[in-house]
Amino acid sequence: MNHDAYPDNYIRGILNSVKSIAMVGASPVNVRPSYFAFKYLAQRGYDMIPVNPGHIGKELLGKPFVASLHDIGRPVDMIDIFRNSSHIMPVVEEALKLDPLPKVIWMQLGARDDAAAEKAEAAGIKVVMNRCPKIEYGRLSSEISWMGVNSRTLSSKRPPAPTQGMQLSLNRMSVGGGNTAAADRAAKNKTEQS
Amino acid sequence: MSDRLPGFSTLAVHAGAQPDPTTGARATPIYQTTSFVFNDADHAASLFGLQSFGNIYTRIGNPTNAVLEERVAALEGGTAALAVASGHAAQVVVMQQLLQPGDEFIAARKLYGGSINQFTHSFKSFGWNVVWADPDDIASFERAVTPRTKAIFVESIANPGGSITDIEAISTVARKAGVPLIVDNTLATPYLIKPIDHGADIVVHSLTKFLGGHGNSIGGVIVDAGTFDWSKDGKYPMLSEPRPEYHGIKLHETFGNFAFAIACRVLGLRDLGPALSPFNAFLILTGIETLPLRMQKHCDNAKAIAEFLSGHSAVASVSYAGLAGDRYNQLARKYAPKGAGAVFTFSLKGGYDAGVSLVSKLTLFSHLANVGDTRSLVIHPASTTHSQLDDAAKVKSGAGPDVVRLSIGIEDKEDLIADLDQALGA
Numbered sequence: 006m007n008h009d010a011y012p013d014n015y016i017r018g019i020l021n022s023v024k025s026i027a028m029v030g031a032s033p034v035n036v037r038p039s040y041f042a043f044k045y046l047a048q049r050g051y052d053m054i055p056v057n058p059g060h061i062g063k064e065l066l067g068k069p070f071v072a073s074l075h076d077i078g079r080p081v082d083m084i085d086i087f088r089n090s091s092h093i094m095p096v097v098e099e100a101l102k103l104d105p106l107p108k109v110i111w112m113q114l115g116a117r118d119d120a121a122a123e124k125a126e127a128a129g130i131k132v133v134m135n136r137c138p139k140i141e142y143g144r145l146s147s148e149i150s151w152m153g154v155n156s157r158t159l160s161s162k163r164p165p166a167p168t169q170g171m172q173l174s175l176n177r178m179s180v181g182g183g184n185t186a187a188a189d190r191a192a193k194n195k196t197e198q199s
Numbered sequence: 200m201s202d203r204l205p206g207f208s209t210l211a212v213h214a215g216a217q218p219d220p221t222t223g224a225r226a227t228p229i230y231q232t233t234s235f236v237f238n239d240a241d242h243a244a245s246l247f248g249l250q251s252f253g254n255i256y257t258r259i260g261n262p263t264n265a266v267l268e269e270r271v272a273a274l275e276g277g278t279a280a281l282a283v284a285s286g287h288a289a290q291v292v293v294m295q296q297l298l299q300p301g302d303e304f305i306a307a308r309k310l311y312g313g314s315i316n317q318f319t320h321s322f323k324s325f326g327w328n329v330v331w332a333d334p335d336d337i338a339s340f341e342r343a344v345t346p347r348t349k350a351i352f353v354e355s356i357a358n359p360g361g362s363i364t365d366i367e368a369i370s371t372v373a374r375k376a377g378v379p380l381i382v383d384n385t386l387a388t389p390y391l392i393k394p395i396d397h398g399a400d401i402v403v404h405s406l407t408k409f410l411g412g413h414g415n416s417i418g419g420v421i422v423d424a425g426t427f428d429w430s431k432d433g434k435y436p437m438l439s440e441p442r443p444e445y446h447g448i449k450l451h452e453t454f455g456n457f458a459f460a461i462a463c464r465v466l467g468l469r470d471l472g473p474a475l476s477p478f479n480a481f482l483i484l485t486g487i488e489t490l491p492l493r494m495q496k497h498c499d500n501a502k503a504i505a506e507f508l509s510g511h512s513a514v515a516s517v518s519y520a521g522l523a524g525d526r527y528n529q530l531a532r533k534y535a536p537k538g539a540g541a542v543f544t545f546s547l548k549g550g551y552d553a554g555v556s557l558v559s560k561l562t563l564f565s566h567l568a569n570v571g572d573t574r575s576l577v578i579h580p581a582s583t584t585h586s587q588l589d590d591a592a593k594v595k596s597g598a599g600p601d602v603v604r605l606s607i608g609i610e611d612k613e614d615l616i617a618d619l620d621q622a623l624g625a
Contacts, residue, residue: 036446038453041250114455137455143252150215151252151260153268154279154457163218185276187395188425188456195428
């Protein structure tokens, strides 16, 4: 996979197929991006599992925290890693010990570890780096267009009427390959510099 | 369902718009409402806390305006956009996110007179200090950089003379200085020039001009290229630091490569208040659908008229980058191969008096202070748009006393040439 520019179909396929998501580094603090993303994805119907050893005994939106991926004790489809790039590898190594393996490992906006991605992909796991699943869901459903964001999708079809919790269809035609060319170039330059 | 980048004309018609989910309306409805109901208290709290996408109040966002925003973002190749009440409002909102009192920005000397005025006088009262540089001398931008420099501002095609800016060269200076390059793309529109492809980090427009295109609505827009790293060195605290008005959220960390557009909305538009009317957004959106057709016709007409004027015995000189001998012709070929725009100036051998006489004798050209209308327009910048500048500054900005500015419309070019010919000849 070219991790500088994901095709929309790749992201759409992941968001349409995974049911359970373990969020590593989920925070109970309601101004943290991980909290927003956790809440948003839970509202869209994903089975969310908060993973953070610092909050054992607490709950996040009714879901009990677990200390590690190992402690989940049941299969998960996707691991969403809310940690800096330097903390990615140990989480991926832990994920590779799970049985069954997760189908997807997703690293949050700003997080990228190409060596860890290679390891996961070698085990047949799909990898997304430096993206936010909340933003991608909002973009592919065009919900994010309400914020003036370029969804890079077009549709002449009448979308489902929005209801509480906004269950929108992800099945819109993609036009831009997931991100704008300029933004991809900037992300690539930043990776090369660091 | 493959990822295929549609052409410019397809985006001009479709981007951002879809049939209305509740009514099936195909044209974008005018959501002429101040406010939007919340589902419940939790929904309200998550909208106010920026945790959910959604509508709250038309000063902060509106579904009609959002279609306009996404459409312009798509046409420019940006990650997001924000529509505001005017081009001037766009500039204030952009600078509010970038500059703290005592900071500086570098601006090209060749700008719309209203921008020169805004930067020189109004911005001074905010403690934002403009430092001028010469777009024909790239080194003058480098020399102007100081530790307090927070941005560089240029026009892609400069008003009033129609000169073409070497955006790539100036973006290199901006990158070296670690500051964003802001390009006002009003006179080119993304049909002619896409500044983001040449290194711009932020694009602003007066939508009033060619994008709206019909001279009926004032509006402005800010496009975020998604290219600038706002958190790199703490120079842009509005984006990189916790925002007390949003419970300590860091906008760049939360919104990634469209954080600048979000900052403009939730800090700029929300607090300064220059919201665009949804009705204006609707009219401008309708205009944008025909932008590629209109813009080509504007440019083709302008070139024919510039050629006619340069052969006329009463004309001293024509400043139009689309002419083969023009000093900006090479830059025009590089940046705007489809046409060098439709706003340009010429000077008359008879000087100031001949200019005044020409304006009074024209019958199709309207004498008014706007550009980018379907109608052809004429003005004498020295006595109007650039009148607040002193004489030296007028000449430097391309608006000397003998200069007449034209904005060529989409009428038949033969009729426009005949009108100019009779007004020049008599």
